[in-house]
Amino acid sequence: MAQSVLQVNHLNKVYGKRKETQYHALKNISFAMKQGEFVGIMGASGAGKTTLLNVISTLDQASSGSVKIAGTDITNMKQNQLADFRSQQLGFIFQDFNLLENLTVYENIALPLSLQGVAVKNIKPSVLKVAKNLGIEEILPKYPVTISGGQKQRVAAARALVHEPALILADEPTGALDSKNAKSLMETFVHMNENLGTSIMLVTHDPLSASYCQRILFIQDGQLYKEIHRTHKRNEFHQAILDVLSEINKPNEW
Numbered sequence: 001m002a003q004s005v006l007q008v009n010h011l012n013k014v015y016g017k018r019k020e021t022q023y024h025a026l027k028n029i030s031f032a033m034k035q036g037e038f039v040g041i042m043g044a045s046g047a048g049k050t051t052l053l054n055v056i057s058t059l060d061q062a063s064s065g066s067v068k069i070a071g072t073d074i075t076n077m078k079q080n081q082l083a084d085f086r087s088q089q090l091g092f093i094f095q096d097f098n099l100l101e102n103l104t105v106y107e108n109i110a111l112p113l114s115l116q117g118v119a120v121k122n123i124k125p126s127v128l129k130v131a132k133n134l135g136i137e138e139i140l141p142k143y144p145v146t147i148s149g150g151q152k153q154r155v156a157a158a159r160a161l162v163h164e165p166a167l168i169l170a171d172e173p174t175g176a177l178d179s180k181n182a183k184s185l186m187e188t189f190v191h192m193n194e195n196l197g198t199s200i201m202l203v204t205h206d207p208l209s210a211s212y213c214q215r216i217l218f219i220q221d222g223q224l225y226k227e228i229h230r231t232h233k234r235n236e237f238h239q240a241i242l243d244v245l246s247e248i249n250k251p252n253e254w
């Protein structure tokens, strides 16, 4: 098996301290992701998708079990180690992109490197390279308010990629987009995955967005319900995803 970028072993997350009302949000979840894989996470509202992403992204702590990223076990790391690890090994893309309005596109993309204390002369080639890859070189001097929604997504993707993280984590990045921009963002992910070898984990409610992934993990009530792999054309995978969703009770909630 190719090297794993992510190994999740018997992961449990219980919200609430003893005596308070407890909620078992993740129940004994185990799976691995190969380096260069593009994996989707689907599940009804409240199934535990964001909780899973937060524990993997080191923003929240597991109750038991372990998470290994690029061979490093993050489960028992100290806070200051975690912050360094996160800034070096992980890239995040959020639903609302979180671009800083008073920084130019160039400065937004450079931010993860500036925060890591990378020397200015070493920042420029990295920013130019990723901007070229995503076709946004022309807008580098502009401010976020002056660019389109689709361009903002690509800037957010560039910022998540610039420090060449081991793993990109995206939570509902197409949630607020119309279908045209959602398609273009998914194509950007496929481009990053195929041409740059980026490993991507994407949480989505949208079966069409999910069909761009290579594999989908379905979560139900905090447990791994099923996984399916894409073997043929994307439209066939889309249908296979819809079939799993209809297998599960209330499909309208997905």
Ligand SMILES: Nc1ncnc2c1ncn2[C@@H]1O[C@H](COP(=O)(O)OP(=O)(O)OP(=O)(O)O)[C@@H](O)[C@H]1O
Residues within 6 Å of the ligand: 015, 016, 023, 025, 043, 044, 045, 046, 047, 048, 049, 050, 051, 052
């Ligand atoms: N901080 C918290 N304290 C207690 N319970 C929580 C907390 N955060 C989430 N939960 C509960 O854990 C469960 C999983 O929540 P989570 O946010 O992971 O769901 P999700 O699959 O991302 O849902 P959505 O699709 O609506 O974003 C839910 O029942 C939620 O109410």
Ligand SMILES: [Mg+2]
Residues within 6 Å of the ligand: 049, 050, 051
């Ligand atoms: Mg969520």
